[in-house]
Amino acid sequence: MTFKSKRDLPVFLLLVASIIVIAIALLTPVVLHIISTDAIDWILVILLIIGFAIVSGILIWNYFDIYYEFRDDYLIVKNGIFKSKIPYNTIKKVKATKRMFTGYRTNSSRDALEIEYSYGMGSVIISPEHKDKFIAELMNRSPQAVFYTSNN
Known part of the structure; x- marks a missing residue:
């Protein structure tokens, strides 16, 4: 059973703002270099554009x-290039x-859950779309865990 991450507009706007700041930081030198120089250093231009594309792409x-997948013996928490297996x-x-904005987080919403476990990073913050169904499934698979599911 797989759950997608819930997404909030403020988090999306933060992503857009971050990409704009990165674009200004990496592409402004390209534009200034092209405007102010007769001989364009194409290697510099290409490297800065590639850098922008890589950072923005990541x-x-x-x-x-971002998704959360229940397997037989563990929960998979996947966030882009990161993937964790948390045994129930x-x-x-x-x-x-x-x-x-603190700790190991794989969420894109303020309506989140923090799962504490006894190895590795110790906890992860997630934001499943259907939180009640996710919690019910996790309760079935981790009966030893203590659940505090009302918002703080």
């Missing part, structure tokens, strides 16, 4: 490729949170 990939028997606590 940000966009990490925003849109290591989950200690699940609680509602609105924290977005």
